[in-house]
Amino acid sequence: MASPYPKAPKRKRPKNLNLLTIRLPIPALVSIMHRVSGAFLFMLLPVLLWVLHQSLANPESYQIAQAVLSHPIAKLICLAVTWAYLHHACAGIRHLALDAHYGLRLNYARATSRAVLIISGLLTLRMGIWLW
Amino acid sequence: MVDRKKPAHGFSDWAWQRATAITMVIYSVLLAIRFVVDAPVAGFDGWHAWFAPFSFRAMTLLFLWALIYHAWLGVKEILMDYVHNIGIRAKLQSVFGLVLLGDAVWAVYILWSLA
Ligand code: HEM
Numbered sequence: 001m002a003s004p005y006p007k008a009p010k011r012k013r014p015k016n017l018n019l020l021t022i023r024l025p026i027p028a029l030v031s032i033m034h035r036v037s038g039a040f041l042f043m044l045l046p047v048l049l050w051v052l053h054q055s056l057a058n059p060e061s062y063q064i065a066q067a068v069l070s071h072p073i074a075k076l077i078c079l080a081v082t083w084a085y086l087h088h089a090c091a092g093i094r095h096l097a098l099d100a101h102y103g104l105r106l107n108y109a110r111a112t113s114r115a116v117l118i119i120s121g122l123l124t125l126r127m128g129i130w131l132w
Numbered sequence: 133m134v135d136r137k138k139p140a141h142g143f144s145d146w147a148w149q150r151a152t153a154i155t156m157v158i159y160s161v162l163l164a165i166r167f168v169v170d171a172p173v174a175g176f177d178g179w180h181a182w183f184a185p186f187s188f189r190a191m192t193l194l195f196l197w198a199l200i201y202h203a204w205l206g207v208k209e210i211l212m213d214y215v216h217n218i219g220i221r222a223k224l225q226s227v228f229g230l231v232l233l234g235d236a237v238w239a240v241y242i243l244w245s246l247a
């Protein structure tokens with residue numbers, strides 16, 4: 001199939017794709033993390049349902065769920081899921097505010113991005129303390 | 133193919149993504165509150181009893197369905213951005229769609245098979 005995209009111009013343009021020297025603005029960081037966390041949660045959804053199922057089905061399966069979850073790696077995964085959910089939710093709420101034209105000015109956009117990172121980080125920390 | 137005669141198709145996806153997002157926020161806050169004011173008793177019996185009330189199971193199912201539909205819309209959006217080959221994209225969409233459909237049925241089973 002023919003590419004639907006216009007041919008790139010032949011002329012060499014300056015580009016900077018070095019990940020170590022690119023300075024990603026905070027709103028861009030929050031935005032890409034929102035996408036990555038959404039995809040991550042989607043992939044882990046069957047695992048979460050499995051755990052919910054095991055924990056509720058009967059006393060024996062509850063034991064299994066508890067045994068699985070008490071493993072440090074399982075706890076780390078739980079923490080990663082928790083962080084992904086909280087980051088995605090906070091960034092999602094910010095996204096809805098932007099849709100409603102709140103907080104569009106650059107300095108607010110930066111401040112709310114930073115708030116998303118800090119609030120979701122603190123809530124995750126709280127969950128981590130409870131998990132361990 | 134996009135059917136230009138069918139209006140507002142993209143708008144409704146956009147609106148549903150937001151409606152499901154708000155549903156999830158509300159449920160999450162209510163869940164957190166319930167954990168604080170009415171924490172489940174430790175162990176299987178307490179955990180099981182915590183899920184017994186019909187209203188809680190109904191809300192949890194609504195949450196899971198909102199989550200699943202939200203994830204479906206989001207995953208389609210991501211595929212649209214990164215997978216430009218229409219055939220491959222259609223196949224990936226069917227696979228992910230079937231998985232999510234399975235999740236949605238499974239969620240009913242989990243919550244309504246509680247003895
Ligand atoms: C907002 C996030 C969460 C909150 C507030 C939360 C809170 C709780 C609380 C209070 C209990 C009761 C403990 C007991 O009865 O002994 C519990 C049990 C449980 N949670 Fe969570 N949890 C969260 C997320 C998760 C995640 C992400 C997983 C799995 C990946 C998970 C898996 C379980 C399981 C299997 C049990 C029953 C086993 C047990 O009691 O040790 N939870 N949760």
Ligand code: HEM
Nearest residue numbers: 035038039041042089092093095153156157203206207209
């Ligand atoms: C309180 C919970 C949540 C809120 C407030 C929320 C909010 C949002 C919003 C507003 C968008 C639209 C972003 C856009 O139009 O670019 C979005 C996209 C998305 N969400 Fe959520 N969401 C939540 C939970 C979840 C969960 C649990 C999953 C996965 C299972 C998920 C997966 C996705 C995906 C894959 C996208 C597409 C991301 C993209 O296009 O970059 N979300 N979310």
